[in-house]
Amino acid sequence: MATAIEVTQSPRRTALYIVSRELAKISSLLPSNPMRSIIVHSLVDALGLLAPSYSPSRRLVAVTPKRTSPSTLAMYHTQDYLDFILNPENTVDADATNLTDFGLEDDCPMFKGLSEYAPLVAGATLTAVSALVNGLSDEAICWDGGRHHAQKSHASGFCYVADCILALLALKRCPPLAGTPNRKPRIMYLDLDLHFSDAVSQAFYSTRPTGNIQVLTLSLHHSAPGFFPLSELSALSNPADASYDAATLSIPLHKGASDTTYARVWKLVEKVRDTYNPDFVVVQCGLDALAGDPCATFNWSLGTRDGSLGWCINRIHKEWSGKKLYLGGGGYHSANAARAWAYLTSIILDNPLPLDTNIPDHSGFPLYAPSFTLDVPAGNMLDENTEVYLQSVEERYEIIISSLHERLEVCSAA
Numbered sequence: 001m002a003t004a005i006e007v008t009q010s011p012r013r014t015a016l017y018i019v020s021r022e023l024a025k026i027s028s029l030l031p032s033n034p035m036r037s038i039i040v041h042s043l044v045d046a047l048g049l050l051a052p053s054y055s056p057s058r059r060l061v062a063v064t065p066k067r068t069s070p071s072t073l074a075m076y077h078t079q080d081y082l083d084f085i086l087n088p089e090n091t092v093d094a095d096a097t098n099l100t101d102f103g104l105e106d107d108c109p110m111f112k113g114l115s116e117y118a119p120l121v122a123g124a125t126l127t128a129v130s131a132l133v134n135g136l137s138d139e140a141i142c143w144d145g146g147r148h149h150a151q152k153s154h155a156s157g158f159c160y161v162a163d164c165i166l167a168l169l170a171l172k173r174c175p176p177l178a179g180t181p182n183r184k185p186r187i188m189y190l191d192l193d194l195h196f197s198d199a200v201s202q203a204f205y206s207t208r209p210t211g212n213i214q215v216l217t218l219s220l221h222h223s224a225p226g227f228f229p230l231s232e233l234s235a236l237s238n239p240a241d242a243s244y245d246a247a248t249l250s251i252p253l254h255k256g257a258s259d260t261t262y263a264r265v266w267k268l269v270e271k272v273r274d275t276y277n278p279d280f281v282v283v284q285c286g287l288d289a290l291a292g293d294p295c296a297t298f299n300w301s302l303g304t305r306d307g308s309l310g311w312c313i314n315r316i317h318k319e320w321s322g323k324k325l326y327l328g329g330g331g332y333h334s335a336n337a338a339r340a341w342a343y344l345t346s347i348i349l350d351n352p353l354p355l356d357t358n359i360p361d362h363s364g365f366p367l368y369a370p371s372f373t374l375d376v377p378a379g380n381m382l383d384e385n386t387e388v389y390l391q392s393v394e395e396r397y398e399i400i401i402s403s404l405h406e407r408l409e410v411c412s413a414a
């Protein structure tokens with residue numbers, strides 16, 4: 001694994017990659033994704049993406065994450081929760097009532113190393129934020145981040161620490177940028193995970209939806225009765241609802257969502273982006289919507305076709321202005337997670353790997369059977385997102401985009 005080096009090149013010629021042996025080792029303890037982090041970083045390294053010669057136009061610069069302080073974690077999490085998870089003694093001898101109170105059971109069991117994991121994973125994402133804010137690069141990658149379900153006072157949905165929310169709070173504090181000296185930076189959070197970004201969306205949701213929008217959240221996800229997470233905000237956003245907030249947007253999709261469906265709704269994502277015109281874009285690149293994931297709910301391909309995950313990230317990388325932070329998230333087929341995040345990394349380096357690239361010989365090689373190539377192709381699942389449904393989403397988003405435009409006009413006139 002590469003060691004961190006100083007960033008000395010132009011921000012446009014570098015992309016930052018948050019990694020260290022310690023981060024990979026500690027992230028690999030996550031009970032929902034054992035060893036995944038080591039598998040991902042090993043493949044990125046084995047494919048040569050960290051080599052200075054990989055791309056003629058951009059260089060991937062490894063940056064060692066800084067552990068974040070308890071006081072920074074307390075910008076979102078409650079002190080009781082932090083006191084509990086940051087005490088290593090609780091990993092071996094904890095009171096059962098406390099474990100229940102803090103959500104440390106079922107899909108979020110207490111694990112040895114949690115007291116190290118939380119400050120290091122949050123610190124990894126915040127290291128990327130700080131590098132972007134300080135102008136070291138326009139794009140940063142932190143595949144160990146993206147824990148979008150972690151709540152203020154309890155763990156939830158495999159997530160113990162709310163690095164996405166802490167990142168957005170840190171970006172909110174960023175002073176006005178040179179091009180827009182009269183307004184605070186606008187931050188767009190786009191969540192591509194199979195599951196709704198409940199904690200993040202709720203954290204920035206306003207019940208008094210007026211005034212400036214500093215953080216806009218948009219989640220593409222599966223939603224169905226009983227499907228995790230249960231949240232009223234996960235329904236198709238509706239300006240006619242009394243609880244509607246133009247800055248908290250949601251596009252729920254039915255089972256089997258394919259590249260074709262993503263290509264349709266991506267036009268809406270880009271209309272939101274064009275209307276909001278953010279200075280920073282935080283993309284949660286969870287991979288559990290990909291075909292082959294054990295969640296077996298969507299049929300998204302990694303590929304190059306319009307609407308594929310790679311195509312979407314390439315659009316953001318090439319066409320979207322502003323500084324970008326790419327985070328990880330779900331993804332429970334570890335070899336496919338490594339394939340996908342390595343491929344996305346190569347896109348961000350302006351030199352996408354061919355999808356028939358052979359997996360190089362390295363310690364994780366046997367995990368890539370039987371194809372031993374980079375591709376994560378679509379399967380045969382039926383796409384239940386009908387023409388009628390997609391048209392209804394498009395019609396709703398026409399109203400949403402028009403109301404967003406009006407709200408931003410009022411803000412800029414005030």
Ligand SMILES: [Zn+2]
Pocket residue numbers: 193194195286288329330331
């Ligand atoms: Zn997920």
